[in-house]
Amino acid sequence: MITNDERERRMDPEQQSSSGAVPPPIRRIRVDTSPTVAPSRPTHAAETLRPTRGAAGPERMTIDGLSVFYGPKEAVKQVSLPIRQGEVLALIGPSGCGKTTLLRTLNRLTELTASARREGQITLDGTDIDDIEVTALRRRVSMVFQQPNPFPMSVFDNVAYALREQGSKRPSRKVLEPYVVDALQRAGLYDEVAHDLSHPALRLSGGQQQRLCIARALAAGPEVLLMDEPCSALDPKSTAVIEDLILELRESLAIVIVTHNLQQAHRVGDHVAFMYLGDLVEYAPGDELFTNPRAERTRDYVGGVFG
Amino acid sequence: MATSMPPRTPLPPLRVPGQPTGGPPPKKRRANESISTWRLTDRIGYFLMWAAGLLVVAIGLGIVGFMAIKGLQYLRPVLLTSHPQADLDQSKSGGFFDPLVGTVLLTVIGIAIATPIAVATAVWIVEYGRPTWLARVIDSGIEIIAGTPDIVLALFGLVLFQQGIFGWMSFRAEDGAVFGRSFLTAGAMMSLIALPMVFAATREGLQAVPAHVREASYGLGKTRAATIRRVLLPSVKSNISTGAALGMGRIAGDTAIVVVLLGASLRLDPEGGIFGILQGTGGTLTSYVYNNSPAGEGNAAQKAYAAAFVLLLIVIGLNFAVDAIARRGARANGIETSRLGGS
Numbered sequence: 001m002i003t004n005d006e007r008e009r010r011m012d013p014e015q016q017s018s019s020g021a022v023p024p025p026i027r028r029i030r031v032d033t034s035p036t037v038a039p040s041r042p043t044h045a046a047e048t049l050r051p052t053r054g055a056a057g058p059e060r061m062t063i064d065g066l067s068v069f070y071g072p073k074e075a076v077k078q079v080s081l082p083i084r085q086g087e088v089l090a091l092i093g094p095s096g097c098g099k100t101t102l103l104r105t106l107n108r109l110t111e112l113t114a115s116a117r118r119e120g121q122i123t124l125d126g127t128d129i130d131d132i133e134v135t136a137l138r139r140r141v142s143m144v145f146q147q148p149n150p151f152p153m154s155v156f157d158n159v160a161y162a163l164r165e166q167g168s169k170r171p172s173r174k175v176l177e178p179y180v181v182d183a184l185q186r187a188g189l190y191d192e193v194a195h196d197l198s199h200p201a202l203r204l205s206g207g208q209q210q211r212l213c214i215a216r217a218l219a220a221g222p223e224v225l226l227m228d229e230p231c232s233a234l235d236p237k238s239t240a241v242i243e244d245l246i247l248e249l250r251e252s253l254a255i256v257i258v259t260h261n262l263q264q265a266h267r268v269g270d271h272v273a274f275m276y277l278g279d280l281v282e283y284a285p286g287d288e289l290f291t292n293p294r295a296e297r298t299r300d301y302v303g304g305v306f307g
Numbered sequence: 308m309a310t311s312m313p314p315r316t317p318l319p320p321l322r323v324p325g326q327p328t329g330g331p332p333p334k335k336r337r338a339n340e341s342i343s344t345w346r347l348t349d350r351i352g353y354f355l356m357w358a359a360g361l362l363v364v365a366i367g368l369g370i371v372g373f374m375a376i377k378g379l380q381y382l383r384p385v386l387l388t389s390h391p392q393a394d395l396d397q398s399k400s401g402g403f404f405d406p407l408v409g410t411v412l413l414t415v416i417g418i419a420i421a422t423p424i425a426v427a428t429a430v431w432i433v434e435y436g437r438p439t440w441l442a443r444v445i446d447s448g449i450e451i452i453a454g455t456p457d458i459v460l461a462l463f464g465l466v467l468f469q470q471g472i473f474g475w476m477s478f479r480a481e482d483g484a485v486f487g488r489s490f491l492t493a494g495a496m497m498s499l500i501a502l503p504m505v506f507a508a509t510r511e512g513l514q515a516v517p518a519h520v521r522e523a524s525y526g527l528g529k530t531r532a533a534t535i536r537r538v539l540l541p542s543v544k545s546n547i548s549t550g551a552a553l554g555m556g557r558i559a560g561d562t563a564i565v566v567v568l569l570g571a572s573l574r575l576d577p578e579g580g581i582f583g584i585l586q587g588t589g590g591t592l593t594s595y596v597y598n599n600s601p602a603g604e605g606n607a608a609q610k611a612y613a614a615a616f617v618l619l620l621i622v623i624g625l626n627f628a629v630d631a632i633a634r635r636g637a638r639a640n641g642i643e644t645s646r647l648g649g650s
Contacts (some may be wrong), residue, residue, distance in 0.1 A: 138526035149520045162527045
């Protein structure tokens, strides 16, 4: 028997004729021509805030010959990168190229995966991150995830959670309040939630939730902020708000952002690193990498040829 | 990349016997799926599913309706508040205040023991679970407890709690033999009835918490212990409540353990205050129903009906509580769930 759907399609005269015609041509991929990079138009404040080159601060983290293995599979191969204060490092590359793994290695979150193994050295302000107590390291190198993931508690408690030490004595709400408010203000969320800080965090909108997660990460007072595709679950408007926020935060922090959105990498990235199959293919200032890529693979990728 | 595809000859339209071909589509009807286009076996299956669902509803309504008619006929408020008496004359045999208290007491003791053990086990299995062989052993241990008939648990409990070191839980005869039957011993065994339900609900809840939520907590420099206490346990609060309510329903409805380990007596042991009651024997609504029904001594069927109706109300009430908790929990977490929430 056939479903109604099939019956309709069979009766549709257009379908009939097209199925008899030549199949549509497959787009030919031409790697020998120069790539077409979409010209960036100033669409929102993130564009006007574009960095002035060469203003990067001191190097906070250094990745030196980093390799990460999941069992026998080498997810990141011999990558070396500097992470500087006052600039945004954007990691781009196709899915499964190791950029998220690289990001998670920076605050030792890969250690939660039983099969993961790491070689090479990562230093934070000259100290090997293996020599820093892991909870202290993660407070200094904080992370924002792809999915907004507030905890099932109030807005206030979400931010305060990051501040409360694990000691036996918990600071009171009164002591914490100015810090919570400060973190919410830095994340640009305070005005929207000020009227009710005891509002359940999970009732906020997606964009607000993600800014709450940024506030939470900022409350710990990090020196480096890691962002794993922070806008991929958000609408364009919320994305624009968060991109502006990234450019503001850049002044006081070193930011590493993983993104699938090349335009976003171009808009916020002072330096862009392109990874492919675990290799670091190219590392260059954002404008340079997008307008004049040196490696052929980079050219193909930013030209939108494979992804 | 492939250069080009080989030329494709289009397949002729599929013809199926018994189906009208060609002709304009029916105009009036929207192109929704209609049962008239189904295969005969599919249609029979569809009606069987409907029939099965209606049958279950009918049975449920039948039980509740029958018990309501019989129970309400004999249920008087005085029955709930008066002590039972052993008397052949039904007008003097009193109510079932003691069994009602017994049910509540036993349920509270059972769930109070079961919940912390079940939650701790579930947290360990989901959050640690290493070494793997130990996790597997614990998992099968709980399956064994869940699968053991309650009468077997009761007999095992009787042997266990008659050991000398458990003397404080019941009372000793003058020669030092331990009686082994009391609210404490019965409650301890009852906790095993509820434990698998609380465990399963908690584990399910923990497994439903996405990994990135845990990582968000670790990513803020929190320890595993802080993550469990401040993030994970609050997340699964409604799951724990659901499991506990289900387990309470099971305890309230259990008879075998009451008969073997609680003595199934008419009255509570009033000697020695609260702890005396806990160390003493007693009965519950289930044992009261059993004793008064035609299957037991059988001379007070009316009171059995009244007590059974009260018991049914308690268990149904717990089940509604389960549903309400699950739905409220889902709403608080901003998750849409099916109406069946419950187990």
